[in-house]
Amino acid sequence: MxxxxxxxxxxxxxxxxxxxxxxxxxxxxxxxxxxxxxxxxxxxxxxxxxxxxxxxxxxxxxxxxxxxxxxxxxxxxxxxxxxxxxxxxxxxxxxxxxxxxxxxxxxxxxxxxxxxxxxxxxxxxxxxxxxxxxxxxxxxxxxxxxxxxxxxxxxxxxxxxxxxxxxxxxxxxxxxxxxxxxxxxxxxxxxxxxxxxGWRTRDLDLAYLPFTRGMGIAQYTSDPAFQQLVRERAAAPKGDAPGVRVTPRAVAAALMIARKGAPLTGGASLRDNLRSPLPRAAVETFLDVFSxxxxxxxxxxxxxxxxxxxxxxxxxxxxxxxxxxxxxxxxxxxxxxxxxxxxxxxxxxxxxxxxxxxxxxxxxxxxxxxxxxxxxxxxxxxxxxxxxxxxxxxxxxxxxxxxxxxxxxxxxxxxxxxxxxxxxxxxxxxxxxxxxxxxxx
Incomplete structure (x- = not known):
């Protein structure tokens, strides 16, 4: 130093x-x-x-x-x-x-x-x-x-x-x-x-993108314009979406997304965040608007x-x-x-x-x-x-x-x-x- x-x-x-x-x-x-x-x-x-x-x-x-x-x-x-x-x-x-x-x-x-x-x-x-x-x-x-x-x-x-x-x-x-x-x-x-x-082979081999776990999106979830986009998405009628097979990893990902969703739910409890559609809607909104x-x-x-x-x-x-x-x-x-x-x-x-x-x-x-x-x-x-x-x-x-x-x-x-x-x-x-x-x- x-x-x-x-x-x-x-x-x-x-x-x-x-x-x-x-x-x-x-x-x-x-x-x-x-x-x-x-x-x-x-x-x-x-x-x-x-x-x-x-x-x-x-x-x-x-x-x-x-x-x-x-x-x-x-x-x-x-x-x-x-x-x-x-x-x-x-x-x-x-x-x-x-x-x-x-x-x-x-x-x-x-x-x-x-x-x-x-x-x-x-x-x-x-x-x-x-x-x-x-x-x-x-x-x-x-x-x-x-x-x-x-x-x-x-x-x-x-x-x-x-x-x-x-x-x-x-x-x-x-x-x-x-x-x-x-x-x-x-x-x-x-x-x-x-x-x-980019076609990132290491991430593809691991089937891992951190943003899908709610990571790396703090600038977004803390932003009022993004929060409005999330609310609009959560309120929209849901179409048929591909299901996610319930596995320990899927549960861990859901918990992480719920924790990262606190800025959207006013700091609600983890249980409430898991029930709220906003954290998952935030990830989906990010993936839609990122670039x-x-x-x-x-x-x-x-x-x-x-x-x-x-x-x-x-x-x-x-x-x-x-x-x-x-x-x-x-x-x-x-x-x-x-x-x-x-x-x-x-x-x-x-x-x-x-x-x-x-x-x-x-x-x-x-x-x-x-x-x-x-x-x-x-x-x-x-x-x-x-x-x-x-x-x-x-x-x-x-x-x-x-x-x-x-x-x-x-x-x-x-x-x-x-x-x-x-x-x-x-x-x-x-x-x-x-x-x-x-x-x-």
């Missing part, structure tokens, strides 16, 4: 983080204390597999199809090497970058990950607190396990963005954006690449009417789509293929980052994700044109292993490696990173 006399969102807070991190770890080791989570990314994933249920690990770690996009994302980094440059004074280094009109202490961002209750009971609350402690902005998922207002209360000084999955209901979209603004989010991240749910395959740029224009916050489009991989976002006056571009979770054999994001960065030409910030596992990866992405780099699965693994402490340690380790890599490349600030710091293999 970083120990400093300055605030975590002050750029000075992370000067010398690599030296402090290594010193803290080695000093603790004298008394036999080891890090709460493995530092090596491969070992981190292996430990998470042991800590999580089979369903949770499959959902977090899995990708689309044969998971060749996940492999391609990682192999893209292997095509670049960092040039070591000694004989330079790098005794003082600054990780700070400008993002969304503010100086940030680091170039790291937490990507939106849904259903984190699968990893830890405190889910988004733990992630929000950990991110705030290091001054790292947290992109809160539309599929969070806690309402955005509760995350804001848990980490009142944290920097947050809100990720919106564009719903089939305009009333719901409008309401979610208003809540994000009111709860102190700094920007809206509209995810574009889940208008159809729309009819989403176009014209639809997105409505978001400008519904919020005054900056809007970042997430899921950009083609340079022409980046140009379209610029033409539409969007405030940022997030290069992502959803970590390989949507399309098998997708274009790896790092391969298109330089071309998109050239097209954007510094007019708006570029967020980059997919395939980032450590600090050296982040350095490569920053050198190729990213403004900030978003971390995904690794922090979910940390959450599953050790809760809030695990998330904090994962971020700390990534930041320390960024700092070390920057210095060994002969640079003293993240803003100095460009193609000259790299060699293509």
């Amino acid at each position: 970083v120990t400093s006399s300055v605030a975590p969102d002050d750029p000075a807070a992370h000067r010398g983080i690599s030296r402090r991190t290594q010193s803290d770890i080695y000093r603790a080791g004298i008394s036999g204390t080891k890090p709460a989570v493995p530092i090596d990314p491969v070992a981190l994933k292996a430990a998470a597999r042991k800590a999580l249920s089979a369903e949770a690990f499959a959902y977090i770690a899995g990708g689309a199809g044969s998971e060749r996009t996940m492999t391609a994302n990682r192999r893209a980094f292997d095509r670049w090497q960092v040039w070591p440059r000694p004989l330079r004074d790098v005794s003082t280094r600054d990780l700070g970058v400008e993002f969304l009109g503010r100086m940030r202490p680091t170039p790291l961002l937490l990507a939106p990950l849904g259903v984190m209750e699968m990893a830890h009971a405190e889910a988004d609350l733990a992630v929000g607190r950990a991110a705030a402690s290091l001054g790292v902005p947290y992109t809160l998922s539309n599929q969070a396990s806690f309402p955005m207002e509760e995350v804001a209360d848990a980490a009142p000084h944290g920097s947050r963005l809100f990720q919106l999955y564009w719903s089939a209901s305009d009333d719901l979209n409008r309401s979610l954006l208003a809540r994000a603004e009111e709860s102190g989010c700094e920007a809206i991240v509209i995810t574009l690449d889940t208008h159809l749910l 729309t395959p009819a989403l176009t740029g014209e639809e997105l224009a409505k978001a400008r009417e519904w919020t005054s916050l900056p809007i970042i489009l997430k899921g950009i991989v083609h340079p022409d789509d980046a140009q379209a976002a610029l033409d539409a006056g969007m405030d940022g571009i997030w290069i992502s293929n959803h970590g390989g979770r949507q399309i098998d054999r997708s274009v790896p994001t790092l391969d298109v980052l330089p071309e998109i960065a050239e097209r954007v030409a510094g007019r708006v910030p570029i967020v980059f994700d997919s395939g980032v596992r450590g600090g050296a990866d982040a350095v490569i992405a920053l050198a190729l044109g990213a403004t900030v780099v978003a971390l995904g699965r690794p922090y979910a693994y940390g959450l599953g292993i050790a809760g809030e402490v695990g998330v904090r340690e994962v971020m700390r380790n990534v930041l320390a490696e960024i700092d070390i890599t920057l210095g060994l490349a002969g640079l003293t600030s993240a803003s100095q990173l460009d193609r000259d710091a790299l060699r293509k293999v």
Whole structure:
């Protein structure tokens, strides 16, 4: 953990983080204390597999199809090497970058990950607190396990963005954006690449989708527009619906849905929730309105009417789509293929980052994700044109292993490696990173 006399969102807070991190770890080791989570990314994933249920690990770690996009994302980094440059004074280094009109202490961002209750009971609350402690902005998922207002209360000084999955209901979209603004989010991240749910083989093999159990829909069940949709559905005449065979697992799913339905029933007892049609109607309503395959740029224009916050489009991989976002006056571009979770054999994001960065030409910030596992990866992405780099699965693994402490340690380790890599490349600030710091293999 970083120990400093300055605030975590002050750029000075992370000067010398690599030296402090290594010193803290080695000093603790004298008394036999080891890090709460493995530092090596491969070992981190292996430990998470042991800590999580089979369903949770499959959902977090899995990708689309044969998971060749996940492999391609990682192999893209292997095509670049960092040039070591000694004989330079790098005794003082600054990780700070400008993002969304503010100086940030680091170039790291937490990507939106849904259903984190699968990893830890405190889910988004733990992630929000950990991110705030290091001054790292947290992109809160539309599929969070806690309402955005509760995350804001848990980490009142944290920097947050809100990720919106564009719903089939305009009333719901409008309401979610208003809540994000009111709860102190700094920007809206509209995810574009889940208008159809990817062919996720691990989840299909287990016949498991957490949303059908009422998990990951807290932003919805706490929303007045969604609650109205649920009431209308519950009051509508019922047609013939396929039955669910009564098994112990089916009963457990019904109990979970009933518990998650408390916001819809005014906090009624579990028995009353089991009898109420609202919790089940909430799951069915969510599955109906979650996304729309009819989403176009014209639809997105409505978001400008519904919020005054900056809007970042997430899921950009083609340079022409980046140009379209610029033409539409969007405030940022997030290069992502959803970590390989949507399309098998997708274009790896790092391969298109330089071309998109050239097209954007510094007019708006570029967020980059997919395939980032450590600090050296982040350095490569920053050198190729990213403004900030978003971390995904690794922090979910940390959450599953050790809760809030695990998330904090994962971020700390990534930041320390960024700092070390920057210095060994002969640079003293993240803003100095460009193609000259790299060699293509």
